[in-house]
Amino acid sequence: MGDRTTADLERELDMLAYVRDCLRASEDRAVGIPTIAVDQVLDELNSLVRSPGDPT
Secondary structure, three states, X not given: OOOOOHHHHHHHHHHHXXXXXXXXXXXXXXXXXXOHHHHHXXXXXXXHHOOOXXXX
């Protein structure tokens, strides 16, 4: 893999979030596809994006 830019990483994370949402929308309740690892990655990204002084 070559040098990835911040924009490349953001696109990949957006795609990951989209795939997670598609899985959640299409999964059969009996199957229950876990998305815990994806949730953790996206939660970590969101915590890094927020500035320490940001109350949201």
